[in-house]
Amino acid sequence: MTSGTLEHANLSVTQIDRAAGLLQELLGWHIRWRGDHHLGGETAHVGSDDCYVSLYSREDVAGDYEKGQPLNHLGLRVDDLDAAEKVVTAHGLEPFSQGQYEPGPRSFYFFDWDGIEWEIVSYE
Template sequence: MAVARLEHANITVSDPDRSAALFMQMCGWHERWRGPSQMGGRTIHVGSDIGYLALYTNEGRGGPFSKGVPLNHVGLEVDDLDAAEAVVVAHGLTPFNHDDYYPGKRFYFFDWDGIEFEVVSYSS
């Protein structure tokens, strides 16, 4: 069985620029990306070449992603997305929001405690 690694954590912060500066200085990270979030608000990704924090803000703090404030989801990178989804289903959990956009394919699921996970694969 392939070993997964933590790819990113998406957290809601009040000031993504301030948080990005802290993490870049404290951890020696760099800014990987910044821009508008697909669901409103904006996000800055800071980290290394293999993992990052997604620092998200939406001043309205409402809508479909208020459920996890301050933790929105944990991202896990896998080599085989179909095999990972089969494991999720075998454990009685329900994958949702399948999507394929740059840079990879992904799906989401909630665990038994309501924590949301994004499972992503960058393999072709």
């Protein structure tokens, strides 16, 4: 049997700078790479040394995604949930379903400007 970890997720967004700025402020990440995409448009890899989110955009990316088609949400782990919620709110986004679930992490959710749902969790 092998073992593994999530290396990256690739999401289409309407504004790379806006999405990248949120991830940088929320998680302390940086832009690992940015450039033209071979299918047109632009891509930015925003993350840490271990993982990243690939943000893709071009003129025909409309956003307005519906929950669960096909992505239900993307979960991100933070050290300070309260500080993370302040960052999300400062970006004009609305956290919801704040709570704690068994077996333990506290979390909240939010939809970004494109309708992508994110879950922010902390095991603090």
